[in-house]
Amino acid sequence: MSENYTTSTAFLEALQEAGVSYIFANLGSDHPAMIEALALAKKQNKKFPEVITCPHEMVALTAASSYAQMTGEPQAVVVHVECGTQNLGGAIHNAAKGRIPVLIFAGASPYTQEGELLGSRNEFIHWLQDVHDQRGIVRGYTKYDNEIRTGSNVKQLVHRSLQIAKSNPKGPVYLVGPREVMEETTQKVNIDTNQWEPLASAALPAEDVKNIVADLKKAKKPLVITSYLGREREAVEELVKLCESLSIPVIESVPSYMNFPGDHSLHCGYQWWNSPDKIELLTDADVILVLDSDVPWIPMKHKPNGDCIIYHIDVDPLKQQMPLWYIKSKRSFYADCKIALRQINEMLDNESLDKTEIVTRRGKISNIHQQQVEEEQELEQINSEYITPEYLTSCIREIVDENTIILNEGISNYPIIYKHIRSNKPGSIISSGAGSLGWHGGAAIGVKLAYKDKTVISLTGDGSYMFSVPSTVHWMARKYNTPFLTVIYNNRGWKSPKLSTLGVHPDGVANEMSEFHVDFGPVTDYAKVAEAAGGAYAQTVKDPKDVKGALQNALQAIKEGRAAVLDVYLPAIHPEKDVDFGDKAVTLMK
Template sequence: MYTASTAFLEALAEAGVEYLFSNFGSDHPALIEALAEARAAGIAMPKVVTCPNEMVALTAAQGHAQVSGRAQAVIVHVECGTQSLAGAVHNVSKGRVPVLIFAGASPFTQFGEMKGSRNEFIQWIQDVHDQRGIVRGYMRYDAELRTGRNIKQMTWRSLQFAHSDPKGPVYLMGAREVMEEALDPAAQAGLDVADFAPIAPSALPQEAVHALLTDLAGARRPLVVTSYLGRNPQAVAELQRLVGPLGIAVLESVPNAVNLPHDDPMYQGCQWNEPRQNPLLAEADLVVVIDSDVPWIPTVSKPRGEAKIWHLDVDPLKQDMPLWSIPARRVFRVHAETALAQLNAGLDRISLDVARIGERRAHYARLHEERKVALARAEAKPAGDRLTAEYVTACVRAHVDADTIVLNEGITNYPVVVNHIAPTRAGQMLNSGGGNLGWTGGAAIGAKLAAPGKTVIALTGDGSYMFSQPSTVHWMARQYGTPFLQVVFNNRGWRAPRYSTLAVHPAGHASRAADIGVAFDPPPDYSEIAAAAGGAHARKVRHPDEVESAIAEAMHIVKTEKRAAVLDVWLPHLMEG
C-alpha cells in the first residue's frame, strides 16, 4: 500500500530529515501504518522519537537543528497538539531555527464517504475554524495538504522556506482522508528534492565592501557588535580573520552562539540587561552591527551620537518586530559569512595605517587582559559556605573539552555562564535564541542525537528547569540513549521578575517585601524528579567543598554509565541581594 503518508515520509527522508519527534493522536493512523509497513519491509524512514510532551518534541528538534544545521520534523495531534507546542514555537521563530511541524486535522467527512472519515466523538470537538492560524504569526510558511498527489512538492517547498534566510519553522497540516489517499508510486518517482534548493546566500555590493573597509581602516575605535553570527561556525572564522589584523573589538550583545572565541585578544565580553552604559559602545567611533536583534538597550546604553553605524544582518528589518530601530545609515541584508569573506578578500586593496592599527590592537588587547583578571577573581572558590554561580560555572568549565556542547539557559545567570564557560570554539555553546523558558532539556536530547560523540552539559535556572517538563525529558533521555549533565541553579524561584520590578520601582514596596509571589520555597526535589522519571543520577550540592567532586562524579556517570545526571545546586535565595 502506497499512500500520501508514505509519500510524505519519503519526502522527509529524501530531504535529509533523520527524526520524527512525535506525539501521535487519532489523526495519524495513516502515518502510523506507513511507518509500520516500512519497518516490516526494511525500508529506511526517519526514526520516530516518542515525545510525551509536544513542547519537548519541538525543543528537541530545535536542539538537533542548532547542532546539525538541518531541519527535523515534529508530529503533533490536531489543534490541541499544536497549542501544546507552547512557547517553543516562539523560540524556533525568534532563534531562526529550521524545523518542520506537521499536525493532523479532524476528518472532513462524517458518513464514511472516504477512508479516514470520522469515527470518534473527539473529531467533532477538535474541528476548529483556523488551525494554522494558531501558529501562523511564528511560521516562515504554513499550508494545508489537500491531496497526496503533490505532497512531496508541498513538503519540499516548506523545507525550502525553513532553510532559506532568515531560517525558521514551517507548519503543514493534513486531514485523515488526505493522508490515507492511495497513490501511484510511479507518479512520485520523477520528483527531485534538488529542485527545491534554499535561497543562495546574499552578498554585499562591491561598493559597500570598499566603503566599509575604508571606514574600518580609518576609525580610531572600531567595534563589531553581534549576537548570532556564530550560528554559522564558518562566519566565526571569517570574523576572526578580519578583526585580528585590523585591531577591531568584538562585543557580544545577548549572545546565543559563540561569535568569537573568548581567548581571542579582540574579544571584549558580552552585555545583557546591565543597567549601565557600556564603555566600549561609548568609546566607539564606528560600530558595525552584524546579526543582532538587540545590539544595545538605548535607555541605558548606546553608541555616542556622532558614531558611524553600519548594520549587516540576515534580517535587518526585523520583520516580526513591530517596534525596532537603530540609527544605522548603511543597512544590508546579507549572509554574515559571505559578507565577512568579501571584506577579508578586499583587505589587500586598501591602504592601512600600521601605527593606527597597532595602537588600537594593543588597546583592546589590554582591555581583554583586564577583563580576564576580573573574571578570574569573580570565580574564586567562596571562603564561606555560600555558593556562587561564578564558581560553579568555572568548575563545570574544567570538564569542557573539544567534544563538549554547553547549553545555556541560566536566565539571570546567562552572562555568568557565557563569561565563565568562556568558550574557545565555534559551536561550543548555544542558547535558545528566544525568550521562552524550558528549552534546555529537550534541546539536550536533540543535540545529543545530532552529535552522539559529543558530551552535552545543560546549565539552567530552577524556574526554567520546571518549565522544561523534566519528567518527559528524562524519560526520553533514558529511552533514546541521550545522557547529559544538567546543572540546576537553584535560587528557589524566579529572580528575573524581581530584577525587572526593581529596575522600574527601585524604592517601591516590592523592594522591601519579603515575598513578591515569585518564590518556590521550599522547592521541588529537582534532581529526584529526573531520577524517578528516567533513572538519572541525582545529587544536591549546597556547599563550595562539594562542587568539584559532585561535577566529577556526574560527568563520570554521564560518560561511562551513559546515564543522565542532574545536580541541584543551591545558590543564595532570589530575595537576597
Template sequence: MYTTSTAFLDALQDAGVSIIFANLGSDHPALVESLAEARATGRPVPRLITCPNEMVALSAAHGYAQVSGRAQAVVVHVECGTQALAGAVHNVAKARIPALIFAGASPFTQEGELKGSRNEFIQWIQDVHDQRGLVRGYMKYDNEIRTGRNVRQLVNRAFQLAYSDPKGPVYLMGAREVMEEAVEPTGPLAWTPPLPPAPLPETAVEAIAGRLLAARRPLVVTSYLGRRHEAVAELLRLCDRLAVGVLESVSNYMNFPLTHPMHQGIAWNEPVQNEALAEADYVLVLDSDIPWIPTVNRPNPQATIHHIDVDALKQQMPLWYIPAAGSFQADVATALAQVNGRLDTLPADERLVGERRAHYGARHQRLDGALEALERPTDGGGVTPEYLVSRVRRFVDDNTIVLNEGITNYPVVMKHLRSGRPGGVFTSGGGSLGWNGGAAIGAKLAFPDKTVVALTGDGSYMFSVPSSVHWMARRYETPFVQIVFNNGGWRAPKFSTLAVHPDGYASRADDIGVSFDPPSDYAGIAAASGGALGLTVHAAADLDSALEEAFACVRTSKRAAVLDVQVPHL
C-alpha cells in the same frame, strides 16, 4: 497500499530528515500504519522518537537543527497538540531554526463517506475554524495537505522556505481522510535549494573597509554571528589584522573567543553604559537582534554605524531600528570575506593599528581580571554561579556541547565558560523557557559521541518538563549532564520590577510571588522519571566531586545526571 502518509514519509526521507519527534493522536492512524509497514518491509523512513510532551518534541528538533544545521520533523495531534507547542514555536521562530511541524486535523466527514471518517467523540470537539492560524504569525510557511497527489511538492516547498535565510519553522496539516488516500508512488523531486542572500554591493565593501581603516575606535557588535563557523574565522582574520574590538550583545552562540585580546566583553541587561560602545567612532553590527538597549546603553552619537545581518529587516519584530548609515541583508561570513579581501589590497596605518591593539588589549586584561576575581566560593563556603561555571569549565573539551538556559545567569555562563570554539555553546535564541532539556536530547541524537551539558535555572528546569525529558533520555539512550542553578525562584521578574520601581512597595516586600520555597526535588524528579543520577550540592567543598561523578556517569555509564546546585537565594 501506498497512501498520502506513505508519500509524506518518503518526502521527509528524501529531504534529509533523520528523526520524527512525535506526539501521536487519533488523527494519525494512516501515519502509524505507514510507519509500521515501512518497518515490516525494510523501507527507509525517518526514525520515530516518542515525545510525551509537545514542547519537548519541538525543543528536541530545535537542538538537533541548531548543532547540525539539518531540519527535523515534529508530528503533533490536531489543534491541541499545536497549541501545546506554543513556547517552542516562539523559540524556533525567533532563533531562525528550520523545522517542519505536521499536525493532523479532525476528519471532515461524519457518515463514513471516506476512509478515516469521524468515529470518536473527540473529533467534533477538536474541529476548529483556523488551526493553521494558531501558529501562522511564527511560520515561514503554512499549508494544508488536501490530496496525496502533490504531498511531495508541498513538503519540498515547505523545506525550501524553512532553509531560506532567514531560516525558520514551517507548518503543514492534514485531515485523516486525506492522509488515508491511496495514491500512485512517484520518484523524489530534484528541486534546487534556495539561493543564499546576495553578497555585499561593492560600494558597501568600500565604505566598510574604509571606515575600518580610518576609525580610531572601530567596534564590532554581534549576537549570533557564531551560527556560521566560517564567520567566526573571518571575524578573527579581520580583528587580528586591524585590531578591531568585539562586543557581544545578548550572545546566542560562541561568536568570538572570549580569551582573545580584542574581546571587549558581553552585554545583556546591565543598567550601565558600555565603555567600548560609548567610545567607538565606528560600529559594525553583525547578526544582532539587540545590539544595545537604548534606555541604558547606546553608541556614541557621533559614530558611523553599518549593519550586516542575515535578517536585516527583523521581519518578526514589529518595532526595531538602529541609526545605521547603511543596512545590508547578507550572509555575514560571505560579507566579511568580501571585506577582508578588499583589505588585502589596501595599506593600513600600522601606528593607528598598534594604538588600537594596546587600548583594546588593556581593557581586555581588566575585564579578564574582574572575571577571575568572581570565580571563588562565597565567604561561607557556598557556591556562586561564577564559581560553578568555572568548575564546570574544567570538564568541557572540544567534544562537548554546552546549552545555556541560565536566564539571569545567561551572561555568567557565557563569560565564565570562556569558550573559544565555534559550535561549543548555544542558547535557545528565543524567550520561552524550557528549551534546554529537549534541546539536549536533540543535540545528543545529532552527535551521539559528544558530551552534552545543559545549564539551567531552576525555573527553566521546571518549564522543560523534566519528567518527559528524562524518560526520553533513558529510552533513547541520550544521556546528558544537567546542572540546575537553584536560587529558589524566578529572579528575572524580580529584577524587572526593581528596574522600573527601585524604591516601590515590591522592593520592600518579603514575597512578590516569584519564590519556589519550599523547593522541589529537582534531582529526584530526573531520577524517578528516567533513572538519572541525581545529586544535590550545597557547599563549594562538595562541588568538584559531584561534577566528577556526574560527568563520569554520562560519559562512562551512559546515564543522565542532574546536579541541583544551591546558589545564593533570590
C-alpha cells in the same frame, strides 16, 4: 503500485528524500495512516526517518530545533491536531525568534462523518478538536503554512516547506492534513530534490564593500557587536581575521552562539546592557559593525554617540517579526555575514594599513580584555559559606574539553555562564536565541542525537528546569540513549521577574516589602524528578567544597550511559523565605 501507497507514505518518503533523520512525534487519533505507513515500511525494510516518541510536544519541537541549530538540517515534528499544536507552547516562539528551520505536521479532524471516506469520524473527540483556523494558532510564528489536500502533490508541498524553512532568515513551517487525505491511496511522484534547494546566500554590493572598508580604515575606535553570527562556524573565522587585521574589539550582545573566541585579546565581553555603568567601547565608538544581532544595545540604557557610523549586516535586517525595531545605521544589508566578512577581508588584503595605529589600538583593547578576565577570576574564588554562580561555572569550565557542548539557559545567570565558560570553539555553546523558558532539556536530547560522541552539559535555572517538562525529558533520554548532564543554578525562585521589577520600580513598594511572588518555597527535589522519570544520577549540592566532586560523579554517570542532574544551591533570591523542609516534610504532613 501497492494499494497501500498513501498520502502518508508519500509524506514520509519526502522527508526521507529531504535528508530528515528524525520525526519527533506525539501521535493521536489523526495519525492512523502515518502509523500504518511506518509499520509497513518496517515490514518491508524501507528506510524512513527514525521516530522519536515524545510525551510532550514542547520537548519534541525543542529537540528538533536544537538538532537543526547544531547541524543546519531541519527535522520533522508530528503533533496531534489543534491540541498538540497548542502544546508546542513556547517552543514555536523559540524556533521562530531563533530562526531555526523545522517542519511541523499536525493532523486535522476528519471532514466526513458517515463513513464516506476511509478515515471518517469515528471518535467523539473528532467533533471537539475541529476548530475554525487550526493553522492560525501558529501563523504568527511560522514562515509558511498550508494544508495537504491530496496525495498527488504532497511531496511538492513538503519540499517547498523545507526550502522556505532553510532559506534565510530561516524558521519553522507548518503543514496540516485531514485524516481522510492522509489515508488516500495515491500515485508515487518522483522528485528532483536539486530543484528545492534553499535560496543562495546574499553578498554585499561591491561599492558598499569599498565604503565599509574606507570607514573602517579611517576609524579611530571601531567596534563589532554580534549575537548569532556563530550559527555559521566559518563566519567566526572571518570575523577573527577582520578584527586581527584592524584591532577591532568585539562585544557579544545577548549571544546565542559562540561568535568570537572568549579567550581572544580582542574579546571585550558579553553584554545584556542592564548595567548602569557607562560602556565606553560603545559610547566612544566612531564606527560600529552590527553583525547578526537582534538587540545590539538597549537605547534607554546605552547607545552609540550621535556621530557614530553604523553598518548593519544581517540575515534578517528588517526584523519583520518585530513590530518595533530600528537602529540608526548608515546602511543595512540583507547578507550572509560569512560572505560579507570574506568580501571585506579580501579588500583589506589589497589595502595599505596604518600598522602603527593598529598596533597601538591592539594594546589598549588587550588591556581591557585582560582587566575583564582578572575581574572574572576574582569572582571565581571559592566562598566557604555558599556556592556562587561564578564559582560553580568556573568548576564546570574545568571539566569542559574539546568534545563538550554547553547549553546555556541560565536566565538571570546567562551572562555569568558566558563570561566564565569563555568558550573559544565555534559550536561549543548555544542558547535558544529567544525568550520562552524550558528549552534546555529537549535541546540537550536534540544535540545528543546530532552528536552522539559529544559530552552535552545543560546549564539552567530552577525556574526554567520546571518549564522544561523534566519528566518527559529524562524518560526520553533513557529510552533513546542520549545521556547528558544538567546543572541547576538553584536560587529557589524566579530571579528575573524580581530584577525586572527593580529595573522599573527600584524604590517601589515591592522592594520595600520584599514581595515579588517569585519564591519557590517549599523547595522541590528537582534531581529526584529526573531520577524517578528516567533513572538519572541525582545529587543535590549545597556545600561549596562538594561541587567539584559532584561534577566528577555526574560525568562518570553520563560516560556510563546514564543522564545526570546536579541540583546546586546558590544563595536564595529571598533568604528570609528560603524554606527547605527536607526530612521534616513527612512530619509536617502528619
